Amino acid sequence: MPSADQPTTPSSTTTPASPAKEQATVLAEASRRRSFAVISHPDAGKSTLTEALALHANAIREAGRADGKAGRRTVSDWMDMEQDRGISITSAALQFTYRDAMINLVDTPGHADFSEDTYRVLSAVDAAVMLVDAAKGLEVQTMKLFAVCKHRGIPLITVINKWDRPGKDALELMDEIQERTGLVPTPLTWPVGVGGDFRGVLDRRTGQYVHYTRTAGGTTIAPEEVMDPDAAVAREGDAWTTAVEEAELLADSNGDHDQETFLAGQTTPVLFGSAVQNFGVHALLDVLVDVAPSPSPRVTVTEDTRPVEAPFSAFVFKMQAGMDTAHRDRLAFARICSGVFERGMVVSSARTGKPFATKYAQQVFGRERTIVDTAYPGDVVGLVNAAGLRVGDTLYLDKKVEFPPLPTFAPEHFAVMRAKDVSRYKQFQRGVMQLGAEGVVQVLRSDLRGDQAPVLAVVGPMQFEVAEHRMATEFNAPVSLDRLGYSMALRTTKDWVAQLNEQPGVEVLQREDGEYLALFPDRWRVTSVRNRLEGVVLLEDEIFG
Structure with a gap:
């Protein structure tokens, strides 16, 4: 087996390409990739939009709904809890072609409790x-x-969704x-x-x-009819005239797209649509x-910086089990x-x-898989039987490279997990580890709690x-969860474990990455301990929002 710093190549009977030719191929293929995620507040229509994008790219024949209405479920929400509740819990990767581009859409959990998973995506x-x-x-x-x-x-890129329903004024939303x-x-x-009387859109780039x-x-692609301004005013009357007047106001207030400021994070292109009706989806893909x-x-x-044409490198941003129940x-x-x-x-x-x-x-297309x-660069690959990998790991070929680790969000809720059936202890341990x-x-x-009573720490x-x-369902090891009265976890060092454990209402445990976490009931107790223990190491994990 090659060492970590030796180049490796897959076995092949074909003549390998020259380095220059391979780099040119990589650059050309990377330029075709568009990798993106959809972010939103729960129930804004994220899974429905994901499904609509796949439909318009001909990756599926009919669009489903997260709530199961219209007779179909979404491809991305495959877990039974997602289907029961009509929300996204896991992240999912969908890849499809559109025009000459390869689209990598990485779906994110829709619920705020899974914001750490969303950050990884x-x-x-x-x-x-x-x-x-x-x-x-x-x-x-959002x-x-x-x-x-x-x-x-x-x-x-901003999409104003659900314009087929009554809502705020369009200019008000821009403000x-x-x-x-x-x-x-x-x-x-x-x-x-x-809003609620959605007839179509004025394409500000063409005037049509x-x-x-x-x-x-809304399960199939909505037909679109393109008209010139004269045909539009004849058909829509005042609705078209109002749209043109409002669009002119935007032009007077620096409301025109500029690619440089968009990439610099100063502006956001905006589109109007209705994911559930499949209105405006082609425009978003374009x-x-x-x-x-x-x-x-x-x-x-x-x-x-690692150039895209450099030898292979990748990083793991998500681990998922239970997608293939047979294996x-x-x-x-x-x-x-x-x-x-x-x-x-x-x-x-x-x-x-x-x-x-x-x-x-x-x-991976939802729960469906095909061999790749x-x-x-830009693609997402599912590596099977990845027992030795963790979230944040860098994989590489040739000389060693490592990308920055993904931050761990500070947990705010804590509970002791115990197996209901002690005879299923091995399944319990395997499930907790996974x-x-x-x-x-x-x-x-x-050491005080032991392996039979680990503490689970979560954001939500x-x-x-x-x-x-x-x-219960994957490991056949039903458990009970007893909530703990802590609301904060701060990182500390091994040198402070004994002294912190002596403080009233404070407990120190070790996370599986080796970090020691001191748990506190509230910020007042943190302040009290800092005043009592001069020089104590208490560090907060990074969290956004």
Whole structure:
């Protein structure tokens, strides 16, 4: 087996390409990639939009709904808890072609309790679509995720969704976006007809009218009819005239798209649509291809940049089990950062230095899988049987490279997990280990509590429900969860463990990454301990919003 710093190549009977030719191929393929995520507040229509995009790219024949209405479920929401509740809990990767581009859409959990998982997804994309409910405007979770995108320098395309229902005034929404995000909205389309009377859009780039026609249940592509301004005013009358006048106001207030300021995170192109009716979806796909950035060099832990044409490198941003109930395998979602991935190649893990064989590599479309033989920067590959990998791991070929680790969010809820049936202790231990490795929960342990009573730490309480559900259904090890009265966890060092454990209302446990966490009931107790223990090490994990 090759060492961590030796180049490795997959076995092949073909003559390998010259380095220059391979680099040219990688650059050409990377330029075709568009990798993005959709961010929104729960119930803004994210999963429905994801489904509509796949429909318009001919990746599926009919669009489903997260709530199961119209007779179909969404492809991305495959977990039974997601289907029961009509919300996204897991992240999912969908890949499809549109025009000459390869689209990598990484779906994110829709609930605020899973914001840490969403952050990991945002580390793996080059752009994001900010989905806004036309009636509710910018909601709390949307703003939290916007803050993450701003922190990471991710360009944002804004979609005003649900324009087929009554909502806020379009100009009012533009003011809200600018006031609350600091981004200048630059609408590329403008609605013809007020919210609830959605007839079509004025395409501000061409001046033409795109008229939409509803389909039964919105499960198929909505027909679009393009008209010139004279035909539009003859058909829509005052609704068209109003749209033209409002669009002219935008032009007078720097509301026209500029690619440089968009990529710099100063402006956001805006589109109007209705995901459930499949209105405006083609326009979004076109904008993604035309203006969203392709993969670019990535910063490494040494603060160098890794060019996309460099030898293969990738990082793991998501672990998922339970997708294939027949095999109980574990899938690592890896974002390709540089070079070409070829199935069968043996790569190295920067964290362990150990080799990892990529014999079983797949493209994941919701719960459906297909074998992938080749992938390029921007693509997301599912690596099967990835027991030795963790979230944040860097994989590489040739000389060692490592990308910055993904931050761990500070947990705010804590509970002791115990097996209901002690005879199923092995299944219990296996389940706890896997949930921790996937990042579903943080697993904390101490000598005092023992391995039979680990403490689960989460950002939001719904993570407890997912853990409890999966322990029962996947590992056949039903559990009980007893909530603890802590609300804060701060990192400390081994030297302070004994003294902190002596403080009233404080408990120190060790996380599986080796970090020691001191748990506190509230911030007042933190202040009290800091005053009592001079020089005590108490550090907060990074969290956004």
